[in-house]
Amino acid sequence: MSLDLDMTTSGDDGIWRDSEPLVCCAVVPEAPNTATFSFVSPSGRQFRYEPGQFLTLELPVSGSTLWKTYTISSSPSRPLTLSVTVKAQAGSVGTRWMLDHLQPGMSIKATGPAGIFTLPRKEQKKYLFISAGSGITPSLAMTTYLYDRGTDVDVTFVHCAQRPQDIIARQRLEQMASRVPSIKLFFIVEEDDPYRVWTGLRGRLNQLMIGLIAGDYMEREVYCCGPEPFMEAVREMLIGLGYDMDRYHQESFGAPVKQEEQLPEHDDLVPDEEAAASVTFAQSEVTAECFETDTVLAVARSAGIVIPSGCTFGVCGTCKIRKTAGTVHMVHNGGISEEDIDSGYILACCSKPIGKVEVEV
Known part of the structure:
Protein backbone atom coordinates (compact mmCIF):
# COMPACT_ATOMS: atom_id res chain seq x y z
CA MET A 1 0.00 0.00 0.00
CA SER A 2 1.42 3.37 -0.98
CA LEU A 3 1.26 6.32 1.41
CA ASP A 4 0.97 9.92 0.28
CA LEU A 5 3.03 12.00 2.69
CA ASP A 6 2.82 15.79 2.90
CA MET A 7 6.11 17.68 2.94
CA THR A 8 6.98 19.73 6.00
CA THR A 9 6.14 23.39 5.92
CA SER A 10 8.64 26.21 5.64
CA GLY A 11 10.32 26.96 8.97
CA ASP A 12 9.47 23.54 10.41
CA ASP A 13 12.41 21.71 11.97
CA GLY A 14 11.21 18.55 10.24
CA ILE A 15 11.08 16.49 13.46
CA TRP A 16 8.03 14.40 14.38
CA ARG A 17 6.12 15.44 17.51
CA ASP A 18 3.62 13.22 19.27
CA SER A 19 0.83 15.70 18.52
CA GLU A 20 0.87 14.09 15.07
CA PRO A 21 -0.40 10.51 14.65
CA LEU A 22 1.65 7.69 13.23
CA VAL A 23 0.76 5.77 10.09
CA CYS A 24 1.58 2.07 10.00
CA CYS A 25 3.65 1.30 6.90
CA ALA A 26 4.73 -2.32 7.46
CA VAL A 27 4.04 -5.37 9.61
CA VAL A 28 6.75 -8.04 9.69
CA PRO A 29 6.29 -11.35 11.56
CA GLU A 30 9.34 -12.10 13.73
CA ALA A 31 8.44 -15.21 15.76
CA PRO A 32 5.30 -16.93 17.09
CA ASN A 33 2.91 -14.22 18.37
CA THR A 34 5.55 -11.61 17.61
CA ALA A 35 5.76 -8.91 14.94
CA THR A 36 7.51 -5.65 14.14
CA PHE A 37 5.25 -2.69 13.32
CA SER A 38 6.85 0.18 11.44
CA PHE A 39 5.42 3.68 11.22
CA VAL A 40 5.93 6.87 9.24
CA SER A 41 4.88 10.44 9.87
CA PRO A 42 1.97 11.58 7.64
CA SER A 43 3.73 14.92 7.14
CA GLY A 44 7.03 13.32 6.18
CA ARG A 45 8.79 14.47 9.35
CA GLN A 46 11.71 12.45 10.64
CA PHE A 47 11.98 10.73 14.02
CA ARG A 48 14.48 11.80 16.67
CA TYR A 49 15.11 9.71 19.78
CA GLU A 50 17.82 7.86 21.67
CA PRO A 51 18.41 4.12 21.07
CA GLY A 52 16.70 2.25 23.89
CA GLN A 53 13.88 4.75 24.48
CA PHE A 54 10.22 3.77 24.44
CA LEU A 55 6.93 4.92 22.95
CA THR A 56 3.41 4.76 24.40
CA LEU A 57 0.72 3.78 21.90
CA GLU A 58 -2.98 4.57 22.27
CA LEU A 59 -4.76 1.40 21.18
CA PRO A 60 -8.52 1.38 20.45
CA VAL A 61 -9.37 -1.85 22.25
CA SER A 62 -12.96 -2.97 22.88
CA GLY A 63 -14.45 0.46 22.28
CA SER A 64 -12.09 2.25 24.69
CA THR A 65 -8.47 3.42 24.74
CA LEU A 66 -5.66 1.29 26.12
CA TRP A 67 -2.23 2.90 26.63
CA LYS A 68 0.58 0.41 26.04
CA THR A 69 4.31 1.11 26.28
CA TYR A 70 6.84 -0.48 23.92
CA THR A 71 10.57 -0.04 23.48
CA ILE A 72 11.48 1.33 20.05
CA SER A 73 13.25 -1.47 18.20
CA SER A 74 14.46 0.65 15.28
CA SER A 75 17.47 2.97 15.37
CA PRO A 76 17.49 6.79 15.25
CA SER A 77 20.22 6.43 12.63
CA ARG A 78 17.35 5.44 10.28
CA PRO A 79 15.04 8.39 10.94
CA LEU A 80 12.42 7.97 8.20
CA THR A 81 10.57 5.20 10.05
CA LEU A 82 9.99 4.19 13.65
CA SER A 83 9.36 0.59 14.70
CA VAL A 84 8.20 -1.34 17.73
CA THR A 85 8.50 -5.11 18.09
CA VAL A 86 5.75 -6.66 20.19
CA LYS A 87 5.18 -10.12 21.62
CA ALA A 88 1.81 -11.32 22.90
CA GLN A 89 1.91 -13.17 26.21
CA ALA A 90 -0.89 -15.17 27.79
CA GLY A 91 -3.59 -12.68 28.68
CA SER A 92 -2.20 -9.87 26.48
CA VAL A 93 -4.87 -7.41 25.39
CA GLY A 94 -3.22 -4.46 23.65
CA THR A 95 -0.50 -6.50 21.97
CA ARG A 96 -3.04 -9.09 20.87
CA TRP A 97 -5.12 -6.31 19.30
CA MET A 98 -2.08 -5.05 17.37
CA LEU A 99 -1.26 -8.51 16.03
CA ASP A 100 -4.86 -9.17 15.02
CA HIS A 101 -5.95 -5.75 13.72
CA LEU A 102 -3.17 -3.21 13.07
CA GLN A 103 -2.43 -3.11 9.35
CA PRO A 104 -0.47 -0.85 6.95
CA GLY A 105 -2.32 2.38 6.24
CA MET A 106 -3.96 2.61 9.67
CA SER A 107 -3.27 5.65 11.87
CA ILE A 108 -2.58 5.48 15.58
CA LYS A 109 -1.80 8.03 18.28
CA ALA A 110 1.39 7.84 20.32
CA THR A 111 3.26 9.77 23.00
CA GLY A 112 7.00 9.95 23.46
CA PRO A 113 9.71 9.05 22.83
CA ALA A 114 10.90 8.86 26.44
CA GLY A 115 13.10 6.83 28.75
CA ILE A 116 16.61 6.87 30.20
CA PHE A 117 17.74 3.32 29.31
CA THR A 118 20.00 4.57 26.55
CA LEU A 119 23.63 4.56 25.49
CA PRO A 120 25.89 7.02 27.32
CA ARG A 121 26.47 10.44 25.79
CA LYS A 122 30.19 9.81 26.06
CA GLU A 123 30.57 6.77 23.89
CA GLN A 124 32.04 3.64 25.43
CA LYS A 125 34.10 1.23 23.37
CA LEU A 263 14.49 3.97 38.87
CA PRO A 264 13.69 1.12 41.28
CA GLU A 265 16.12 0.48 44.09
CA HIS A 266 17.61 -3.00 43.95
CA ASP A 267 18.11 -4.64 47.30
CA ASP A 268 21.09 -6.65 46.07
CA LEU A 269 23.01 -8.66 48.62
CA VAL A 270 26.69 -7.88 48.00
CA PRO A 271 29.37 -9.63 50.10
CA ASP A 272 31.79 -7.13 51.67
CA GLU A 273 35.44 -8.15 51.55
CA GLU A 274 36.08 -6.26 54.80
CA ALA A 275 33.02 -7.52 56.71
CA ALA A 276 33.64 -10.23 59.28
CA ALA A 277 31.65 -13.47 59.16
CA SER A 278 31.81 -16.94 60.65
CA VAL A 279 30.81 -20.48 59.76
CA THR A 280 29.87 -23.02 62.41
CA PHE A 281 30.28 -26.64 61.34
CA ALA A 282 27.79 -28.24 63.70
CA GLN A 283 28.77 -31.92 63.46
CA SER A 284 32.48 -31.09 63.70
CA GLU A 285 31.86 -28.66 66.57
CA VAL A 286 34.09 -26.06 64.91
CA THR A 287 33.45 -22.37 64.37
CA ALA A 288 35.75 -20.61 61.90
CA GLU A 289 36.09 -16.86 61.52
CA CYS A 290 36.23 -15.51 57.95
CA PHE A 291 35.09 -12.69 55.67
CA GLU A 292 31.91 -12.38 53.65
CA THR A 293 33.83 -12.89 50.41
CA ASP A 294 35.13 -16.33 51.49
CA THR A 295 33.23 -19.40 50.32
CA VAL A 296 31.98 -21.95 52.82
CA LEU A 297 34.14 -24.55 51.05
CA ALA A 298 37.29 -22.44 51.46
CA VAL A 299 36.49 -21.82 55.14
CA ALA A 300 36.00 -25.55 55.70
CA ARG A 301 39.33 -26.40 54.08
CA SER A 302 41.15 -23.79 56.18
CA ALA A 303 39.61 -25.34 59.31
CA GLY A 304 40.69 -28.86 58.29
CA ILE A 305 37.12 -29.99 57.57
CA VAL A 306 36.52 -32.12 54.49
CA ILE A 307 33.53 -31.32 52.28
CA PRO A 308 33.47 -33.46 49.10
CA SER A 309 33.74 -31.22 46.06
CA GLY A 310 34.28 -31.41 42.33
CA CYS A 311 34.05 -28.55 39.89
CA THR A 312 34.09 -25.68 42.47
CA PHE A 313 31.96 -23.66 40.03
CA GLY A 314 28.48 -24.61 41.24
CA VAL A 315 27.87 -27.07 38.41
CA CYS A 316 28.35 -30.63 39.65
CA GLY A 317 26.53 -30.38 42.99
CA THR A 318 29.08 -32.55 44.83
CA CYS A 319 29.51 -30.04 47.67
CA LYS A 320 25.80 -29.78 48.52
CA ILE A 321 25.28 -29.41 52.28
CA ARG A 322 22.42 -28.28 54.51
CA LYS A 323 22.46 -24.81 56.04
CA THR A 324 20.71 -24.74 59.43
CA ALA A 325 21.09 -21.06 60.31
CA GLY A 326 22.11 -17.73 58.84
CA THR A 327 22.26 -16.25 55.34
CA VAL A 328 24.59 -16.98 52.45
CA HIS A 329 25.11 -15.31 49.09
CA MET A 330 24.95 -18.19 46.60
CA VAL A 331 25.25 -17.88 42.83
CA HIS A 332 25.34 -21.36 41.33
CA ASN A 333 25.55 -22.62 37.76
CA GLY A 334 22.84 -25.25 37.78
CA GLY A 335 24.27 -27.66 40.35
CA ILE A 336 21.34 -27.42 42.77
CA SER A 337 17.57 -27.45 42.32
CA GLU A 338 15.12 -24.87 43.60
CA GLU A 339 13.52 -27.62 45.69
CA ASP A 340 16.83 -28.30 47.46
CA ILE A 341 17.38 -24.58 48.03
CA ASP A 342 13.90 -24.29 49.54
CA SER A 343 14.80 -27.23 51.81
CA GLY A 344 17.84 -25.37 53.14
CA TYR A 345 20.62 -26.86 51.03
CA ILE A 346 23.50 -24.82 49.61
CA LEU A 347 26.54 -25.47 47.46
CA ALA A 348 29.59 -24.84 49.63
CA CYS A 349 31.80 -23.91 46.68
CA CYS A 350 29.73 -20.88 45.65
CA SER A 351 28.10 -19.85 48.94
CA LYS A 352 29.53 -16.92 50.89
CA PRO A 353 28.49 -16.37 54.53
CA ILE A 354 26.77 -13.13 55.43
CA GLY A 355 27.35 -12.73 59.16
CA LYS A 356 27.02 -15.92 61.24
CA VAL A 357 26.15 -19.14 59.40
CA GLU A 358 25.73 -22.72 60.59
CA VAL A 359 25.90 -25.84 58.42
CA GLU A 360 25.42 -29.58 59.04
CA VAL A 361 29.00 -30.78 58.53
Whole structure:
Protein backbone atom coordinates (compact mmCIF):
# COMPACT_ATOMS: atom_id res chain seq x y z
CA MET A 1 0.00 0.00 0.00
CA SER A 2 1.42 3.37 -0.98
CA LEU A 3 1.26 6.32 1.41
CA ASP A 4 0.97 9.92 0.28
CA LEU A 5 3.03 12.00 2.69
CA ASP A 6 2.82 15.79 2.90
CA MET A 7 6.11 17.68 2.94
CA THR A 8 6.98 19.73 6.00
CA THR A 9 6.14 23.39 5.92
CA SER A 10 8.64 26.21 5.64
CA GLY A 11 10.32 26.96 8.97
CA ASP A 12 9.47 23.54 10.41
CA ASP A 13 12.41 21.71 11.97
CA GLY A 14 11.21 18.55 10.24
CA ILE A 15 11.08 16.49 13.46
CA TRP A 16 8.03 14.40 14.38
CA ARG A 17 6.12 15.44 17.51
CA ASP A 18 3.62 13.22 19.27
CA SER A 19 0.83 15.70 18.52
CA GLU A 20 0.87 14.09 15.07
CA PRO A 21 -0.40 10.51 14.65
CA LEU A 22 1.65 7.69 13.23
CA VAL A 23 0.76 5.77 10.09
CA CYS A 24 1.58 2.07 10.00
CA CYS A 25 3.65 1.30 6.90
CA ALA A 26 4.73 -2.32 7.46
CA VAL A 27 4.04 -5.37 9.61
CA VAL A 28 6.75 -8.04 9.69
CA PRO A 29 6.29 -11.35 11.56
CA GLU A 30 9.34 -12.10 13.73
CA ALA A 31 8.44 -15.21 15.76
CA PRO A 32 5.30 -16.93 17.09
CA ASN A 33 2.91 -14.22 18.37
CA THR A 34 5.55 -11.61 17.61
CA ALA A 35 5.76 -8.91 14.94
CA THR A 36 7.51 -5.65 14.14
CA PHE A 37 5.25 -2.69 13.32
CA SER A 38 6.85 0.18 11.44
CA PHE A 39 5.42 3.68 11.22
CA VAL A 40 5.93 6.87 9.24
CA SER A 41 4.88 10.44 9.87
CA PRO A 42 1.97 11.58 7.64
CA SER A 43 3.73 14.92 7.14
CA GLY A 44 7.03 13.32 6.18
CA ARG A 45 8.79 14.47 9.35
CA GLN A 46 11.71 12.45 10.64
CA PHE A 47 11.98 10.73 14.02
CA ARG A 48 14.48 11.80 16.67
CA TYR A 49 15.11 9.71 19.78
CA GLU A 50 17.82 7.86 21.67
CA PRO A 51 18.41 4.12 21.07
CA GLY A 52 16.70 2.25 23.89
CA GLN A 53 13.88 4.75 24.48
CA PHE A 54 10.22 3.77 24.44
CA LEU A 55 6.93 4.92 22.95
CA THR A 56 3.41 4.76 24.40
CA LEU A 57 0.72 3.78 21.90
CA GLU A 58 -2.98 4.57 22.27
CA LEU A 59 -4.76 1.40 21.18
CA PRO A 60 -8.52 1.38 20.45
CA VAL A 61 -9.37 -1.85 22.25
CA SER A 62 -12.96 -2.97 22.88
CA GLY A 63 -14.45 0.46 22.28
CA SER A 64 -12.09 2.25 24.69
CA THR A 65 -8.47 3.42 24.74
CA LEU A 66 -5.66 1.29 26.12
CA TRP A 67 -2.23 2.90 26.63
CA LYS A 68 0.58 0.41 26.04
CA THR A 69 4.31 1.11 26.28
CA TYR A 70 6.84 -0.48 23.92
CA THR A 71 10.57 -0.04 23.48
CA ILE A 72 11.48 1.33 20.05
CA SER A 73 13.25 -1.47 18.20
CA SER A 74 14.46 0.65 15.28
CA SER A 75 17.47 2.97 15.37
CA PRO A 76 17.49 6.79 15.25
CA SER A 77 20.22 6.43 12.63
CA ARG A 78 17.35 5.44 10.28
CA PRO A 79 15.04 8.39 10.94
CA LEU A 80 12.42 7.97 8.20
CA THR A 81 10.57 5.20 10.05
CA LEU A 82 9.99 4.19 13.65
CA SER A 83 9.36 0.59 14.70
CA VAL A 84 8.20 -1.34 17.73
CA THR A 85 8.50 -5.11 18.09
CA VAL A 86 5.75 -6.66 20.19
CA LYS A 87 5.18 -10.12 21.62
CA ALA A 88 1.81 -11.32 22.90
CA GLN A 89 1.91 -13.17 26.21
CA ALA A 90 -0.89 -15.17 27.79
CA GLY A 91 -3.59 -12.68 28.68
CA SER A 92 -2.20 -9.87 26.48
CA VAL A 93 -4.87 -7.41 25.39
CA GLY A 94 -3.22 -4.46 23.65
CA THR A 95 -0.50 -6.50 21.97
CA ARG A 96 -3.04 -9.09 20.87
CA TRP A 97 -5.12 -6.31 19.30
CA MET A 98 -2.08 -5.05 17.37
CA LEU A 99 -1.26 -8.51 16.03
CA ASP A 100 -4.86 -9.17 15.02
CA HIS A 101 -5.95 -5.75 13.72
CA LEU A 102 -3.17 -3.21 13.07
CA GLN A 103 -2.43 -3.11 9.35
CA PRO A 104 -0.47 -0.85 6.95
CA GLY A 105 -2.32 2.38 6.24
CA MET A 106 -3.96 2.61 9.67
CA SER A 107 -3.27 5.65 11.87
CA ILE A 108 -2.58 5.48 15.58
CA LYS A 109 -1.80 8.03 18.28
CA ALA A 110 1.39 7.84 20.32
CA THR A 111 3.26 9.77 23.00
CA GLY A 112 7.00 9.95 23.46
CA PRO A 113 9.71 9.05 22.83
CA ALA A 114 10.90 8.86 26.44
CA GLY A 115 13.10 6.83 28.75
CA ILE A 116 16.61 6.87 30.20
CA PHE A 117 17.74 3.32 29.31
CA THR A 118 20.00 4.57 26.55
CA LEU A 119 23.63 4.56 25.49
CA PRO A 120 25.89 7.02 27.32
CA ARG A 121 26.47 10.44 25.79
CA LYS A 122 30.19 9.81 26.06
CA GLU A 123 30.57 6.77 23.89
CA GLN A 124 32.04 3.64 25.43
CA LYS A 125 34.10 1.23 23.37
CA LYS A 126 33.02 -2.12 24.75
CA TYR A 127 29.47 -3.27 25.48
CA LEU A 128 27.83 -6.45 26.75
CA PHE A 129 24.12 -6.59 25.89
CA ILE A 130 22.16 -9.30 27.76
CA SER A 131 18.48 -9.91 27.04
CA ALA A 132 15.68 -12.46 27.20
CA GLY A 133 12.39 -12.73 25.28
CA SER A 134 11.08 -9.46 23.89
CA GLY A 135 13.61 -7.69 26.12
CA ILE A 136 15.84 -7.96 23.06
CA THR A 137 14.35 -4.77 21.58
CA PRO A 138 16.57 -2.12 23.26
CA SER A 139 19.68 -4.20 22.56
CA LEU A 140 18.57 -4.49 18.94
CA ALA A 141 18.10 -0.72 18.66
CA MET A 142 21.46 0.02 20.31
CA THR A 143 23.34 -2.49 18.17
CA THR A 144 21.77 -1.16 14.97
CA TYR A 145 22.69 2.37 15.99
CA LEU A 146 26.32 1.46 16.67
CA TYR A 147 26.44 -0.55 13.43
CA ASP A 148 25.10 2.35 11.37
CA ARG A 149 27.50 4.84 12.94
CA GLY A 150 30.41 2.70 11.90
CA THR A 151 32.31 3.59 15.06
CA ASP A 152 35.06 1.39 16.44
CA VAL A 153 32.93 -0.38 19.04
CA ASP A 154 33.03 -3.88 20.46
CA VAL A 155 29.58 -5.41 21.08
CA THR A 156 28.96 -8.82 22.62
CA PHE A 157 25.27 -9.59 22.21
CA VAL A 158 23.77 -12.35 24.39
CA HIS A 159 20.13 -13.31 23.99
CA CYS A 160 18.15 -16.03 25.77
CA ALA A 161 15.00 -17.62 24.32
CA GLN A 162 12.83 -20.65 24.92
CA ARG A 163 13.48 -22.07 21.45
CA PRO A 164 15.42 -21.00 18.34
CA GLN A 165 12.14 -20.08 16.63
CA ASP A 166 11.50 -17.54 19.42
CA ILE A 167 14.66 -15.52 18.69
CA ILE A 168 13.47 -12.10 17.54
CA ALA A 169 15.23 -10.38 14.62
CA ARG A 170 17.75 -13.19 14.34
CA GLN A 171 18.45 -12.69 10.62
CA ARG A 172 18.83 -8.93 11.07
CA LEU A 173 21.36 -9.40 13.85
CA GLU A 174 23.27 -12.07 11.93
CA GLN A 175 23.45 -9.76 8.90
CA MET A 176 25.06 -6.99 10.98
CA ALA A 177 27.44 -9.40 12.70
CA SER A 178 28.50 -10.88 9.35
CA ARG A 179 29.66 -7.45 8.20
CA VAL A 180 31.21 -6.15 11.42
CA PRO A 181 33.52 -8.68 13.13
CA SER A 182 33.44 -6.71 16.42
CA ILE A 183 29.72 -7.55 16.82
CA LYS A 184 29.57 -11.04 18.30
CA LEU A 185 26.26 -12.89 18.74
CA PHE A 186 25.46 -15.60 21.25
CA PHE A 187 22.00 -17.17 21.40
CA ILE A 188 21.06 -19.43 24.33
CA VAL A 189 17.94 -21.61 24.16
CA GLU A 190 16.30 -23.95 26.68
CA GLU A 191 14.73 -26.28 24.11
CA ASP A 192 15.39 -27.30 20.50
CA ASP A 193 12.92 -26.76 17.69
CA PRO A 194 11.50 -30.16 16.64
CA TYR A 195 13.28 -31.69 13.64
CA ARG A 196 15.80 -28.84 13.41
CA VAL A 197 19.46 -28.89 14.37
CA TRP A 198 20.64 -26.37 16.94
CA THR A 199 24.40 -26.06 17.39
CA GLY A 200 24.38 -23.07 19.74
CA LEU A 201 24.31 -22.89 23.52
CA ARG A 202 21.60 -24.67 25.51
CA GLY A 203 20.33 -24.20 29.04
CA ARG A 204 20.05 -21.10 31.16
CA LEU A 205 22.52 -18.26 31.31
CA ASN A 206 25.01 -18.69 34.14
CA GLN A 207 28.35 -17.36 35.33
CA LEU A 208 30.32 -19.93 33.37
CA MET A 209 28.59 -18.91 30.16
CA ILE A 210 29.32 -15.24 30.81
CA GLY A 211 32.99 -16.07 31.32
CA LEU A 212 33.17 -18.19 28.17
CA ILE A 213 31.21 -15.74 26.01
CA ALA A 214 32.85 -12.54 27.21
CA GLY A 215 36.00 -13.26 29.17
CA ASP A 216 36.65 -9.52 29.33
CA TYR A 217 33.24 -8.74 30.87
CA MET A 218 34.96 -6.63 33.55
CA GLU A 219 35.94 -4.15 30.83
CA ARG A 220 32.46 -3.88 29.32
CA GLU A 221 29.43 -1.69 29.97
CA VAL A 222 26.53 -4.07 30.63
CA TYR A 223 22.96 -3.40 29.46
CA CYS A 224 20.29 -5.91 30.47
CA CYS A 225 16.59 -6.22 29.64
CA GLY A 226 14.12 -9.03 30.18
CA PRO A 227 11.60 -10.34 32.71
CA GLU A 228 12.36 -9.21 36.26
CA PRO A 229 13.45 -12.68 37.52
CA PHE A 230 15.89 -12.88 34.60
CA MET A 231 17.40 -9.46 35.33
CA GLU A 232 17.63 -10.29 39.03
CA ALA A 233 19.55 -13.47 38.17
CA VAL A 234 21.93 -11.53 35.90
CA ARG A 235 22.59 -9.02 38.69
CA GLU A 236 23.36 -11.86 41.09
CA MET A 237 25.76 -13.44 38.60
CA LEU A 238 27.65 -10.21 38.02
CA ILE A 239 27.84 -9.40 41.74
CA GLY A 240 29.21 -12.89 42.37
CA LEU A 241 31.81 -12.33 39.66
CA GLY A 242 32.94 -9.09 41.28
CA TYR A 243 31.67 -6.85 38.47
CA ASP A 244 31.49 -3.09 39.09
CA MET A 245 27.70 -2.64 39.31
CA ASP A 246 28.04 1.10 38.69
CA ARG A 247 28.56 0.06 35.06
CA TYR A 248 25.43 -2.11 34.99
CA HIS A 249 22.21 -0.77 33.43
CA GLN A 250 18.84 -2.47 33.21
CA GLU A 251 15.44 -1.65 31.78
CA SER A 252 12.18 -2.31 33.55
CA PHE A 253 10.52 -5.00 31.42
CA GLY A 254 7.03 -4.11 32.57
CA ALA A 255 7.17 -0.35 33.05
CA PRO A 256 10.05 1.66 31.52
CA VAL A 257 10.93 4.75 33.52
CA LYS A 258 11.16 8.27 32.14
CA GLN A 259 13.44 9.87 34.72
CA GLU A 260 16.33 8.67 36.86
CA GLU A 261 14.35 9.43 40.04
CA GLN A 262 11.87 6.71 39.03
CA LEU A 263 14.49 3.97 38.87
CA PRO A 264 13.69 1.12 41.28
CA GLU A 265 16.12 0.48 44.09
CA HIS A 266 17.61 -3.00 43.95
CA ASP A 267 18.11 -4.64 47.30
CA ASP A 268 21.09 -6.65 46.07
CA LEU A 269 23.01 -8.66 48.62
CA VAL A 270 26.69 -7.88 48.00
CA PRO A 271 29.37 -9.63 50.10
CA ASP A 272 31.79 -7.13 51.67
CA GLU A 273 35.44 -8.15 51.55
CA GLU A 274 36.08 -6.26 54.80
CA ALA A 275 33.02 -7.52 56.71
CA ALA A 276 33.64 -10.23 59.28
CA ALA A 277 31.65 -13.47 59.16
CA SER A 278 31.81 -16.94 60.65
CA VAL A 279 30.81 -20.48 59.76
CA THR A 280 29.87 -23.02 62.41
CA PHE A 281 30.28 -26.64 61.34
CA ALA A 282 27.79 -28.24 63.70
CA GLN A 283 28.77 -31.92 63.46
CA SER A 284 32.48 -31.09 63.70
CA GLU A 285 31.86 -28.66 66.57
CA VAL A 286 34.09 -26.06 64.91
CA THR A 287 33.45 -22.37 64.37
CA ALA A 288 35.75 -20.61 61.90
CA GLU A 289 36.09 -16.86 61.52
CA CYS A 290 36.23 -15.51 57.95
CA PHE A 291 35.09 -12.69 55.67
CA GLU A 292 31.91 -12.38 53.65
CA THR A 293 33.83 -12.89 50.41
CA ASP A 294 35.13 -16.33 51.49
CA THR A 295 33.23 -19.40 50.32
CA VAL A 296 31.98 -21.95 52.82
CA LEU A 297 34.14 -24.55 51.05
CA ALA A 298 37.29 -22.44 51.46
CA VAL A 299 36.49 -21.82 55.14
CA ALA A 300 36.00 -25.55 55.70
CA ARG A 301 39.33 -26.40 54.08
CA SER A 302 41.15 -23.79 56.18
CA ALA A 303 39.61 -25.34 59.31
CA GLY A 304 40.69 -28.86 58.29
CA ILE A 305 37.12 -29.99 57.57
CA VAL A 306 36.52 -32.12 54.49
CA ILE A 307 33.53 -31.32 52.28
CA PRO A 308 33.47 -33.46 49.10
CA SER A 309 33.74 -31.22 46.06
CA GLY A 310 34.28 -31.41 42.33
CA CYS A 311 34.05 -28.55 39.89
CA THR A 312 34.09 -25.68 42.47
CA PHE A 313 31.96 -23.66 40.03
CA GLY A 314 28.48 -24.61 41.24
CA VAL A 315 27.87 -27.07 38.41
CA CYS A 316 28.35 -30.63 39.65
CA GLY A 317 26.53 -30.38 42.99
CA THR A 318 29.08 -32.55 44.83
CA CYS A 319 29.51 -30.04 47.67
CA LYS A 320 25.80 -29.78 48.52
CA ILE A 321 25.28 -29.41 52.28
CA ARG A 322 22.42 -28.28 54.51
CA LYS A 323 22.46 -24.81 56.04
CA THR A 324 20.71 -24.74 59.43
CA ALA A 325 21.09 -21.06 60.31
CA GLY A 326 22.11 -17.73 58.84
CA THR A 327 22.26 -16.25 55.34
CA VAL A 328 24.59 -16.98 52.45
CA HIS A 329 25.11 -15.31 49.09
CA MET A 330 24.95 -18.19 46.60
CA VAL A 331 25.25 -17.88 42.83
CA HIS A 332 25.34 -21.36 41.33
CA ASN A 333 25.55 -22.62 37.76
CA GLY A 334 22.84 -25.25 37.78
CA GLY A 335 24.27 -27.66 40.35
CA ILE A 336 21.34 -27.42 42.77
CA SER A 337 17.57 -27.45 42.32
CA GLU A 338 15.12 -24.87 43.60
CA GLU A 339 13.52 -27.62 45.69
CA ASP A 340 16.83 -28.30 47.46
CA ILE A 341 17.38 -24.58 48.03
CA ASP A 342 13.90 -24.29 49.54
CA SER A 343 14.80 -27.23 51.81
CA GLY A 344 17.84 -25.37 53.14
CA TYR A 345 20.62 -26.86 51.03
CA ILE A 346 23.50 -24.82 49.61
CA LEU A 347 26.54 -25.47 47.46
CA ALA A 348 29.59 -24.84 49.63
CA CYS A 349 31.80 -23.91 46.68
CA CYS A 350 29.73 -20.88 45.65
CA SER A 351 28.10 -19.85 48.94
CA LYS A 352 29.53 -16.92 50.89
CA PRO A 353 28.49 -16.37 54.53
CA ILE A 354 26.77 -13.13 55.43
CA GLY A 355 27.35 -12.73 59.16
CA LYS A 356 27.02 -15.92 61.24
CA VAL A 357 26.15 -19.14 59.40
CA GLU A 358 25.73 -22.72 60.59
CA VAL A 359 25.90 -25.84 58.42
CA GLU A 360 25.42 -29.58 59.04
CA VAL A 361 29.00 -30.78 58.53
